[in-house]
Every structure is written in C-alpha cells, then in structure tokens.
Amino acid sequence: MITIKDIARVAGVSHTTVSRALNGNPLIKKETRDRIEKIAAEMNYIPNYSAKSLVMKKSYTIGLFFSSIDQGTTASFLVDAIKGIHHVLDENYSLTVHGIDSIQHFDAIMPQRFDGILVMSQSDEDNAFIYHVKKMCIPLVVLNRQLEDTGIMNVVANDRIGVMEAIDYAASQGHSRFAIIEGRAGFKSSIERKQGFIDSLIAHRLPLIPEYFAAGDYAVESGYTAMCSLLALPEPPSIVFCANDDMAIGAMNACYAQGITIPEQLSLIGFDDIVFARYTNPALTTIHRPVADISKLGTTKLIELMKDPDTPPQQLFVNTTLMVRQSVAAV
Amino acid sequence: MITIKDIARVAGVSHTTVSRALNGNPLIKKETRDRIEKIAAEMNYIPNYSAKSLVMKKSYTIGLFFSSIDQGTTASFLVDAIKGIHHVLDENYSLTVHGIDSIQHFDAIMPQRFDGILVMSQSDEDNAFIYHVKKMCIPLVVLNRQLEDTGIMNVVANDRIGVMEAIDYAASQGHSRFAIIEGRAGFKSSIERKQGFIDSLIAHRLPLIPEYFAAGDYAVESGYTAMCSLLALPEPPSIVFCANDDMAIGAMNACYAQGITIPEQLSLIGFDDIVFARYTNPALTTIHRPVADISKLGTTKLIELMKDPDTPPQQLFVNTTLMVRQSVAAV
DNA sequence: ATGGAAAATGCACACGTGAAAAATATTTCA
C-alpha cells in the first residue's frame, strides 16, 4: 500500500505538503498541487481511512438503527429506508445496519465509530438509545416516529392526517360502520393511525364502537385473525381500516376463506402502499407512506448536522398520499 | 475519552502492560491482569477502533454487497439476508450494505476497509467485482449464485433441483402443458430455474413448446404482462411456473383480470416462498428458498476464512423445499 | 548468599495522517 510519504519522496516534497495538496488546502501553490495530484493518481494512491479516522476523529460511517431487525419491521420498510439513504449518501461514507434490540452495550455507540446516526424508530423503547446517542453528541436524526422532544431532528410522515383523509374518502362513499385493525401495541405509528381513525369518525359524527377496534401487530397473520373476529360479530362493519398493508392482506385472506367478497360485502383500506398492494384482488386502496422520501430528507438533514452541529433541530413532515384503488365500494 | 495510557498511569504500569493485559497476552502476571482489568472497567475504558485498525490492519467491518439495491432485488431477499447475517455475526463487527452497481471505484474496496466480504450475487456481471475482491486478498464468500470458479467459497441453494421437484409434483398431478415465466435475463438464477424446468420436462418426456417460454424480469409487473401473453395463445398452458413469487403474484392478477380462476382453469407455481405466498388467493404453491440459511452458513464460512485464510474453498448447497398449497390442481 | 534461568514489565518505535510552529523562499515597496 502506498502512502503520502511515498508520494512525497517521489515528488521531492514533505509528506505534509502532499497531505495539504490532496486535501485542497489553499496554502499550496497551484502548480505544486497539480504535480502532486498527478503523481498520486499515477501511483494509485488511496488514503488510509484508519489513519485518517484516528487523527480526524471521524469514522466515515453512518449508522442506521432500526428498533428491531427481526420483529415488527416489514421487509419493504427496511429496504426502502436503505434505498433512500443510499440515494443521498456520498460514496465515501459507508452505511452500517443495526437493530437496537440486539445492542449489548451502548458504550460501543460513540462518536469515534459513527459520524452520524439515523434511527428508524418505531417505539418509545428506542428512547434510551436515542438519548444515549444525544448524550454522546453524535449527530442524530430520528425518522418515522414523532418525538415529544423538539431538541432532536425528526422527520416523520403525518400518519394521522393520512388516515383521516382515507376515512374521509370512505365516508364520502357512504360508509358509516367503520372498524380498525390496529398496529403493534407500543408502536407510535399504531397510536397515530388509530387516532387519525378516531378523529375522522368524530368529525363525521359517527359512533365509536368498541367491538370494532381489533388488535393486531403488523404481521400478516394478525390481520387474518383480527378480521375473523370482526366477521364473527353479530353486526359486522361495512369497512375495515388496517393499520398496515400486510395486515390488510391477511384480512383479505380471511374474507376469502369465509366467502366474503371485497368490496361488495366489505370494504378494506390499508396503510403503507407496499408493492403488492396494487396486485391484490381487488387492488387495495391504501395510504402511501413515503419511506424513501423520509429517508432521503432525513439523510440530507443528517449531513447538514454533521457539517454544522449547531443546525437547529426541526420537526419535518412528509406527506402521505391516498391511493384509491378497488377495495372500497360506494354504498 | 480515556485511553490505555490513562489506565497505565492509574495502575502504575506502562501502557504496554495494559495493552497486553487487556488483550489476553500470556506474558502478564495474573494478578496484574486482574488489577488492570478492574481499573479499565471502573474507568469505563473503550478501545479506540481507529487506532486498533491502523496498527492491526483490521477494520472490524464486514461488507455485504448486492448486485444492485434498486433493481431485481426483492425486499424480502435483502432483509432475510441481513437477518441471517446478524444472527451469526459477532457484535463487535459491523455490517455495511452496498450495491455493486453503485460502486464508482473498485479501489475503495480493499483489505484495510473490509475484514471480509459477502457477495449476494445475482448476475455474472458481479464477476469483475468478485475478482477484484479476490485479487485484494480479502476473505470472500459468494452467496446465492453458483460460480464456475471452485477457488472461491460459494454457498447456494440448489434452485435447479428445487424446480425439478416442483415440476415433478405438478406432473404427478396430471399436468402436461407446462409454461414458464422466466427471471431477469442475465441472472444466473433465471438460467438455473429455467434449466430445472426443462430438465424435468425432458425427464417426463413432455414436449418443450417455444411459445410457452415467456420472458420476465422478477418484477411483479413483468409477471402480469407475461401471463397476459400466455393467456392470449390459441392453446394456453394448463400450468405456469413463475421464476419467483413476485411474478407469480403479477401472473395471478392477470388471471383475475381475465376471469380465469386458479387453480381450476390454470395452475400456478412460484419460487422463493415470500411471506405473502401463503396469503394469495388461492395460496401459492411455491419453492422455499432458504435465504436466511444461506446467509447464516455463508457468514459462518466467512468467519472461518477470516480466522484462517487458507481454509480450502468449498461449494455448499442448501436445500430448497417444495411448499404445496392450493394453486396447483389435479387434472 | 549467589548465580542463572525464567517470568514479568518497560522502552522505543511504527502505523498513516493532519496541524501548529518554524523555516525558507518569494514578492513587494520604498
């Protein structure tokens, strides 16, 4: 491996000059710089990141942390996040992926190892981690879950409003017996989506019926189970809002199994707009959650924060979009 | 940040002794070691990985490379891979995720930055990258795509045999007019799955009908399109094998659209066994691809290789499993 | 006690880089 010292020897200058030349330091005469850059290129010089890290106290690493990699995180969510970040992130940063639930010692999370951290947060339980990062003064952006603390950069989709729009739409189609299959207990998104559901019903002066609130955990299977229990009610709902598409697919399946046709006998609304949503039968009307956009914006903000740690924290909202397809009937 | 020198001062020894004590070097007296370890713990010492890296020429980083993050890589594939790896990987290694297609300069891929590399390979086009890694002498395991070169550690599912089993099963159900919707051109998996399809038909002395070979690219939409063209044939097939589940879902959708019922009028087989496969209507009969198992085994092998670079390379096969559900009818 | 081997520890340096301070070269101005 060749180093700046090797280049210095060839160029007949000191290694410091080489370092400066290669890092765009204005103290170097233009012709010297050009000559050194040429030599460096010819010698195929590649900087040693370990050495750089040691002296600069930078790691050239961005950490992406999910609440959990195994549980409650749908595949498309994780992938869209990674895609979004890669889209914005400079090539000489590398992105490491972690699950908060599998971290043994927070001590290993320190400025030395991460220039910046993105937390794809789903639950309050991440707070311990988030505050550790903050205490360590590592530039931090929390994505996807709205924080009470306005001292932290935060990028989220406005789930609640997204749901309200969807319910408004369904109400405009004449529906009045609304049920919900809720998300995983403890997840902020579950609460928000439920609240949007409730708010919209209240705004339309529709009744909140306790039996129409079914528990779920974001997994496909839980949608199936919850739908079965809803269908077993003496008077089933005319429309069911599922807190994510995975559960909506499970729910749809339960309907097939019981010979209920969608949307004629029962309407269905999902949340997320995963790839498969447009390929269910009928195609699922759902709320598009802009995970990739959130990730992109979050990464942009993180980069700002790394450049200038005093950038004032903001709470940024990214809009959801209602995707009207075929799973809601007019009644 | 506290360093071994700080500990040395407190313990009244040299930093060398501290370094040795903390790294389990046998030259240190047991009681000295115990004392130093105690002090280190009390002082909350955390080693500086940059310095370690510099001196040890290790990075404590494993790179996971996909052919592409954006294209042709399904979400569940990426996620299952990450999960599998995390399951095996030691906590003080971090995992970075990359798309080969977005690497600008291979020069940045060097031993200094990666202790080991896992390539989730889908296409021959990855070879340039793979050989670069090999040339750099970075411990390497290639997953998912079978290589001709037996000099590289390689873990793959036996796609071909998996497909053959599935076609055998379908033949045993009385089918004889078999069609295929192929995977993305250029991907090894596409070729293997197609070959399994062909081999099985030949073994059953069934005809290979050119019109029954439809092109696809692993995306849901391409399954839809391909199925439309198959259904437009004067004499459509009685069963269609789709090279992955995503396309099978697209294909299923095309059937809905044209009022063809599955499996009564047309049978369908997928490949991968994604989460949603059991929730299609009817549930999709498919071939389970053990991505997580491949990743786990591959990671284990990579760790072996990192410990002892002379570990002889192997080609390891992980079995697929036929998941019989409801999309294939007996005729 | 004493020599000598064995065990334990310390010294000095290396890794590749960047930065402050010092040195040298060049330009400017009177």
Next chain:
DNA sequence: TGAAATATTTTTCACGTGTGCATTTTCCAT
C-alpha cells in the same frame, strides 16, 4: 538594494494502539 511582508514548504509533534527487544524482577537450585 534591502527590509518588510507575504507565500510556500518543512519540521516536529500528536492521535491510540500493538510489538520486538531490552531490562528488571522473581524464583529456584546450588
């Protein structure tokens, strides 16, 4: 032409860690 001012480069040191070799301490057999 010479001093002051400025531009450029070099010297020296630091970052935190591990290692070969020298040094000290310990222990045992004499």
